Amino acid sequence: MLNRVILIGRLTRDPELRYTPAGVAVTQFTLAVDRPFTSGGSKEREADFINIVTWRQLAETCANYLRKGRLTAVEGRIQVRNYDNNEGKRVYVTEVIADNVRFLESSGGGNREEGGSSNANAGYGGGSSNRGGGSREQQDPFIDDGKPIDISDDDLPF
């Protein structure tokens, strides 16, 4: 009936872009979301590692501009898939299907692998527009203003 999730956290690694056999772009990444407390006596801050999936144009934009370590806001819904693994056991997978992603940090801010970002973008961008279709020409949105970026998907079923 109603299923809404909003998360802010950091990517645990660079996003992974793939294509379905029909050529639809899918990007997956994991968000580390710090818990609002420390458990037990531990001074260590714990986090939940939450799998995010994006589709189509949003997938391509995420693949182009998100990188490991970036602070990111994600809006979407929880989806629970299940499949039978190779031992015939049913496995349940919970993911957040994002329909709105906000890049809260420009390439310069707090990213440990400086300079890697624009290089990787070119690679991803080139590949995607050749294979997946639907990818408009994009510029690195961080180049001219340093402002966070807003992107949404078109809200189609997936």
Place this chain on the structure above:
Amino acid sequence: MLNRVILIGRLTRDPELRYTPAGVAVTQFTLAVDRPFTSGGSKEREADFINIVTWRQLAETCANYLRKGRLTAVEGRIQVRNYDNNEGKRVYVTEVIADNVRFLESSGGGNREEGGSSNANAGYGGGSSNRGGGSREQQDPFIDDGKPIDISDDDLPF
């Protein structure tokens, strides 16, 4: 950093109340949340089955008043636990830790097991106040007004 979930769906079965060795009440149930679309050519409405966990006073109230089939709103955060199963394989479990639950349907409305509700309440309520501590005397909130109920936990870590 920020982790917020809001769901509306129906319980797939009666909630299960347990107690930790330290006597803390924990209630679990599953919410069936209809997806906003039908996939492929199917006319069948699909749902996500999302596991909900509540603690302490909120756990007792949920065990007392929620029943299979009831339309319910849940507010909380996504938590990902992992443990090693008996084959030494790491298993990941995703749950929503609820801190706010709203009962959107009184016992009369759309429930197939009419009258079962107040009976079960007594059973649960008696058990919980003996074992778990912290349970104040409660009346069936549906008796006198038929209004939805609001309950929240105290927001402590768990």
Place this chain on the structure above:
Amino acid sequence: MLNRVILIGRLTRDPELRYTPAGVAVTQFTLAVDRPFTSGGSKEREADFINIVTWRQLAETCANYLRKGRLTAVEGRIQVRNYDNNEGKRVYVTEVIADNVRFLESSGGGNREEGGSSNANAGYGGGSSNRGGGSREQQDPFIDDGKPIDISDDDLPF
């Protein structure tokens, strides 16, 4: 950047459907959302009265099926408009622009004006399809199943 609101409350009166000069449907209603506490010594439950605006197809469906007193979930974003009133003073108006509305109560449940619903629907529905265009033929969704209804707008700017 990100602006998300989720409310559950009851309509303070029947929704009002209008049309812009260009023929676009707009429906407004107010949601009474009980506060999670009682202020001061008062036993009275207070509420916030929050103005909701819906557009186009969602507006027509809300006008057709929502009625005073109905428990309703609304998802949307906060919008702040301002205009200069007839004394030349700037007035600020805050509304929630809904893109998703869930009817949590069928016509039978908790509505004091029994039977008024289907009558009013016909009136609204007839008027709207004549004037506004874009309104598909609709049946009362409560007739055959008594399930809550899900409706969303098409996510266009407004």
Place this chain on the structure above:
Amino acid sequence: MLNRVILIGRLTRDPELRYTPAGVAVTQFTLAVDRPFTSGGSKEREADFINIVTWRQLAETCANYLRKGRLTAVEGRIQVRNYDNNEGKRVYVTEVIADNVRFLESSGGGNREEGGSSNANAGYGGGSSNRGGGSREQQDPFIDDGKPIDISDDDLPF
């Protein structure tokens, strides 16, 4: 019943800290939240300017560390107050009462008034602990790690 808001935007000015006659800290600020589209033919990005109110410890922390222009996430609920103005007319005020605020930018990042931040903090901090009570000694959380800060209120009524 349920009333949840999540916003990400930038402060339009420095926050304002006041105290009630009873000595309770209240901080107000306005968040500029860019709309997800541009209206009409305009290339200008529009924003909603949303008033935020925080209470007690959260108020003091916001006053200490938030500054004009900072990217900030706010979680809370919509509240509608009304009062009669000096012409005897009823005025309605809509605000977001925040119970959770996340500072998404450290003092260095994207702030146009460089260096102003730590100075102002000291001023506010000193004042608040003298007048308001309840303010624990705090360090500038940005000094040692550059990570965003998480703060919540104690969830009491206000």
Place this chain on the structure above:
DNA sequence: TTTT
């Protein structure tokens, strides 16, 4: 101007 407010709902249950």
Place this chain on the structure above:
DNA sequence: TTTT
């Protein structure tokens, strides 16, 4: 393993 699922609800209406």
